Amino acid sequence: NEVGGAAEDKALHYLKFVQSPEGRK
Known part of the structure; x- marks a missing residue:
């Protein structure tokens, strides 16, 4: 669903960051 997709996308962005x-600064 959209909510789960948004949370998943946020997690991926967080990991990349x-x-x-x-x-790491």
């Missing part, structure tokens, strides 16, 4: 140099 944490794993990125920007997220």
Whole structure:
């Protein structure tokens, strides 16, 4: 559903951010 998809997308973005140099500053 849209809510689950949004949460999943948010989690993916969060993981990408944490794993990125920007997220490690």
